[in-house]
Amino acid sequence: MARPTVAKIRLDSFRHNYLLARSIHGHQALAVIKANAYGHGAVKCARAIEKVADGFAVASIEEALQLRDANIIKPILLLEGCFEASELPVIAQNDLWIVVHHEWQVQALLSAKLSRPLTVWLKMDSGMHRVGLSPEDYRSTYDQLNNHPNVAQIVMMSHFACADEVDSAHPLQQIQTFRSVTEGLDAPISLLNSAGILSWPAPYAQWARPGIMLYGSDPTDNPANASKNKLQPVMQFESKIISVRTLSKGEPVGYGCTFVAERTTHVGVVACGYADGYPRHAATGTPISVAGKITHLIGRVSMDMLTVDLTDIPEATIGSRVELWGDKVAVRDVATSAGTIAYELLCNVKRARFEYSDSEHTQ
Numbered sequence: 001m002a003r004p005t006v007a008k009i010r011l012d013s014f015r016h017n018y019l020l021a022r023s024i025h026g027h028q029a030l031a032v033i034k035a036n037a038y039g040h041g042a043v044k045c046a047r048a049i050e051k052v053a054d055g056f057a058v059a060s061i062e063e064a065l066q067l068r069d070a071n072i073i074k075p076i077l078l079l080e081g082c083f084e085a086s087e088l089p090v091i092a093q094n095d096l097w098i099v100v101h102h103e104w105q106v107q108a109l110l111s112a113k114l115s116r117p118l119t120v121w122l123k124m125d126s127g128m129h130r131v132g133l134s135p136e137d138y139r140s141t142y143d144q145l146n147n148h149p150n151v152a153q154i155v156m157m158s159h160f161a162c163a164d165e166v167d168s169a170h171p172l173q174q175i176q177t178f179r180s181v182t183e184g185l186d187a188p189i190s191l192l193n194s195a196g197i198l199s200w201p202a203p204y205a206q207w208a209r210p211g212i213m214l215y216g217s218d219p220t221d222n223p224a225n226a227s228k229n230k231l232q233p234v235m236q237f238e239s240k241i242i243s244v245r246t247l248s249k250g251e252p253v254g255y256g257c258t259f260v261a262e263r264t265t266h267v268g269v270v271a272c273g274y275a276d277g278y279p280r281h282a283a284t285g286t287p288i289s290v291a292g293k294i295t296h297l298i299g300r301v302s303m304d305m306l307t308v309d310l311t312d313i314p315e316a317t318i319g320s321r322v323e324l325w326g327d328k329v330a331v332r333d334v335a336t337s338a339g340t341i342a343y344e345l346l347c348n349v350k351r352a353r354f355e356y357s358d359s360e361h362t363q
């Protein structure tokens with residue numbers, strides 16, 4: 001027997017979401033599987049879509065080589081490019097694509113000795129002000145790289161700061177800057193992350209870069225998107241009730257006695273805590289599903305356990321199935337209740353057993 005805390009990963013849903021992202025976008029899409037596929041397992045996720053995917057994107061050469069070692073042969077983009085010039089020959093040997101976002105990377109690329117030329121995604125800072133070449137320097141750098149023997153192809157790229165905010169004018173300003181600088185240059189374009197794909201299916205951008213939507217979570221604040229898009233949650237984060245008790249009115253539960261029963265309250269103890277990645281800052285009232293019904297968290301989350309209100313679910317008992325997030329409870333709602341975003345919760349799942357299912361392959 002084992003501790004019942006488990007992250008069930010449905011690779012069919014991952015594939016469904018990828019194909020959906022690509023069809024909404026209408027062009028090619030790099031599946032963003034950095035950070036171990038947002039906590040879902042990068043190699044398993046990559047294998048599940050390799051036949052249909054246009055390519056993958058990760059954050060570092062270590063993440064890319066893990067995929068190459070698993071015989072993933074599709075294109076892999078390094079989203080921050082190289083961190084040291086010495087990585088460039090390894091990048092060429094393993095046929096990886098790189099983002100170039102800074103002048104030092106341009107110089108490193110121009111002076112590198114490479115076994116083959118590289119596909120370069122030249123990134124512009126069109127207004128997020130994190131990474132990317134300034135609009136003023138962009139064209140001259142483009143000209144320097146274009147036709148240089150170390151460069152096979154250039155993709156022109158930028159990233160949005162506020163794509164998830166439906167009323168923000170900022171993305172439109174960024175698009176305007178990007179367009180005015182790149183006008184007349186004959187290279188493919190990549191602008192859209194998940195929020196961008198869901199908010200503006202933009203036909204002029206050849207390559208999209210969907211991340212969070214592949215895992216089934218809609219990052220936008222536009223309620224119309226949620227109903228329009230049939231994204232399927234990929235991770236079912238589950239556990240079981242391991243203890244039940246009844247609190248009388250006035251009795252507290254858990255560390256700090258932060259929750260005090262206002263009525264006779266049936267409490268269930270769930271084998272899942274912050275050491276498994278459930279957020280400690282989730283507030284009393286955070287939705288949790290027990291035996292298929294929605295109830296809520298009460299009291300503080302501890303390292304290995306948390307407590308739920310079972311008063312209105314009389315059939316719940318020791319061994320009842322608990323869904324922390326998945327089909328019944330949106331990970332985004334748990335995140336909101338804990339003052340964070342779905343991305344962070346998904347990336348943080350640990351210690352739990354991971355179980356994979358895929359109708360197309362036996363894992």
Ligand SMILES: *Cc1c(COP(=O)(O)O)cnc(C)c1O
Pocket residue numbers: 032034079159192193194195209210211212213219
């Ligand atoms: C992580 C990342 C993405 C994916 O973003 P989502 O919001 O998860 O879709 C796209 N582009 C870049 C440059 C990224 O770093």
